[in-house]
Amino acid sequence: MIFNSNEFVLFFILFFLLYWFIFKSRVKFQNLLILAGSYVFYSWWDWRFLFILAGSSLINYILGILIDKMESEKKKIYLLFAGLVAGIASLFFFKYCNFFIDTLVNSFAAFHIKLNIHPLKIILPLGISFYTFRSLSYLLDIKSGKIKPTTDAIVFFSYMSFFPSLISGPIDKARSFIPQLEKRRVFDYNLAADGMRQILWGLFKKVVIADNCDSLTNIIFDNYHSYSASTLVLGAFYFTIQIYADFSGYSDMAIGIAKLLGFNLTKNFDFPFFAQSIPEFWRKWHISLTSWMTEYVYTPISISLRDYGKTGAITAILVNFVLIGMWHGANWTFILFGLLNGLFFVPLIISGSIGKKKKTEKNAWKTILKLKNIVLTFIIFMLSTILFRANNVSQAIDYYHRIISVSLFVWPKNFSTTKLLLIFVFLLIEWVQQKRDHALQIENIKISWVRYGVYYSIIAIIIMMGHFSQSSFIYFKF
Numbered sequence: 109m110i111f112n113s114n115e116f117v118l119f120f121i122l123f124f125l126l127y128w129f130i131f132k133s134r135v136k137f138q139n140l141l142i143l144a145g146s147y148v149f150y151s152w153w154d155w156r157f158l159f160i161l162a163g164s165s166l167i168n169y170i171l172g173i174l175i176d177k178m179e180s181e182k183k184k185i186y187l188l189f190a191g192l193v194a195g196i197a198s199l200f201f202f203k204y205c206n207f208f209i210d211t212l213v214n215s216f217a218a219f220h221i222k223l224n225i226h227p228l229k230i231i232l233p234l235g236i237s238f239y240t241f242r243s244l245s246y247l248l249d250i251k252s253g254k255i256k257p258t259t260d261a262i263v264f265f266s267y268m269s270f271f272p273s274l275i276s277g278p279i280d281k282a283r284s285f286i287p288q289l290e291k292r293r294v295f296d297y298n299l300a301a302d303g304m305r306q307i308l309w310g311l312f313k314k315v316v317i318a319d320n321c322d323s324l325t326n327i328i329f330d331n332y333h334s335y336s337a338s339t340l341v342l343g344a345f346y347f348t349i350q351i352y353a354d355f356s357g358y359s360d361m362a363i364g365i366a367k368l369l370g371f372n373l374t375k376n377f378d379f380p381f382f383a384q385s386i387p388e389f390w391r392k393w394h395i396s397l398t399s400w401m402t403e404y405v406y407t408p409i410s411i412s413l414r415d416y417g418k419t420g421a422i423t424a425i426l427v428n429f430v431l432i433g434m435w436h437g438a439n440w441t442f443i444l445f446g447l448l449n450g451l452f453f454v455p456l457i458i459s460g461s462i463g464k465k466k467k468t469e470k471n472a473w474k475t476i477l478k479l480k481n482i483v484l485t486f487i488i489f490m491l492s493t494i495l496f497r498a499n500n501v502s503q504a505i506d507y508y509h510r511i512i513s514v515s516l517f518v519w520p521k522n523f524s525t526t527k528l529l530l531i532f533v534f535l536l537i538e539w540v541q542q543k544r545d546h547a548l549q550i551e552n553i554k555i556s557w558v559r560y561g562v563y564y565s566i567i568a569i570i571i572m573m574g575h576f577s578q579s580s581f582i583y584f585k586f
Contacts, residue, residue: 109152110580111361112315119149120365127369128295135292139262142289142369146269150234157233160198165268167194168243172257172264175250184251191247195240202232207438235275237435239268241400246282248404255283263289272365276358276583278374278396285371293370302549303367305563309548310360312566312574313353317534318582319575321350324522329497332507336515339522340507347497348490349531351582352381355394358581360546374399379542381535384481386452387462389489397435401428421457426450436496441504445495452488530573 109116123145131137151158171191178184206227213223246267249255258264267286273279328335328343335343359376366373380392390398406428413420426447433446456462491508498504541547548566553559 109149111358111365112311112576115152119145124368132295135290136262138293139260139266139289142266142271143262143269146266146271146274149271150269150274153234154231157231160233160236161239161269162265164195164198164239164243165265167191168246168268169257169261169264171247172250173259175247176257188247188251192244195244199236199240202230202236204434204438206230211440238277238279239274241279241397242268242282245279245400245404249281249283255286258282258286258290260290270366270371272362272369273373276355276362276581277394278359278362278376279400280374280396281400284374288371296370298551299367299370299372302551303364305548305550306360306364306367306546308364308563308566309546310357310362310364312570313357313360313534314581315574315576316570317531318350318354318357319577320527320530320573321346321353322575324524324527325350325497328522329507332503332510335521336518337511337513338516338518338520340511341516342520342522344490344494344497348486348493351493351496352377353534354582358583363546375545379538381486382482382539382542383485384478385456385485386449386488387456389485390449397432401432401435405431418457422454425453425457429453440501441495441498444501444504445492448492448495449489 109119123141127138127141131141147158147162150161168191171187175184175187175191178187209225209227213225216223246255246257250257258267263286266289267280267282270280270285325343325347328339328346332340332343356377363373363375374396376394376396378392378395380389383389383392406424409427410421410424413423416423429446429450430443431446432449433442433444436442436445453462494507495501495504498507538547541549548562550559550562553562
């Protein structure tokens, strides 16, 4: 069941009516409905994997209480270690086991040694990377004293399985989401209206922008050896727009659906294509993941290596980004994608310019410099997404090699004026609205016919140009 499907629309209408009209007076009943609805939502894909989600929730619920009760620091550490191992082991088995088997077999094959080891028949459970990270941060925060564990099993199980963000995030930490589950919720018209606007914008990004780019991206990447360098660059551009519109579109819909239920989820994208540097880009891209990795990976490593100065900082940032790459998938392309983005930080660390704010004087020259930085940052990230999209490292290398060619200056094939104009309008709207939480947050427009004209125009574009094949979201496989 995906957000852009008829099944989900019917499911959510029924859920919404029960939530606000039948169970509105008792928060426990609402939470029980959230848990039941989330399990139905997840089971729609494959009910067998519901046991993994429920089992993970049960283990971490019990461990959280035990860690808090233990007076011995050593026992706290043992229990925390057990929880971390359980979560990481589950993630490793389902997501990385076959990757390491293939890597081992290929490594020995390079020395003409054949290992009689074969990949396992494993299906990756939907959302496992997201709910595992929720559970890990929960235990780490209890151990560090940032939060107290909840003793309400329904609240915790609902936190782990909250259906709007279950499959592809955002990765909300317990300290921000569990308090929202524990308090009574009252229907807020303004919050719900904003949620509807955000859902509409997310749907537009998914079915109009992302899915229109998808067909062109697939054609170019699947047949890259037959195209000119200029067409390959165009393919990388299409994919960069696609992955942003697809994933941020999901996040917008998830956040909007949560608002209809009275919740505020973590903002996951902050108009990253208008960042002026790679560090700024990663502060605006998949915010819930990068902030999670910064808090639980980068910061502890950088503190432990602070005596090594810039070398320690570089080591911490590279480890952090390699793990970000690995989080996305079990393929060397993702590891190299993470490493490459980490390497972009190295010159800034060496020069000491990382974290320093740029001067913002308002004049024509500064505007030109800003646009130059935005375009350069976009191009750097766009080129790194070739690794993200390629099936394997050799294909990515060949793709890069073919870009370095005189055919870079010929007119590209698959040049769609209509689709490029659509992308331009999409980016222009986001540029205008970049100071807002999302691009369709236009409630400040007092003239109602203008405001509703925008809504109806977007709906019309969705109907005329949207793809309604109910294609899944890219990040479902992560």
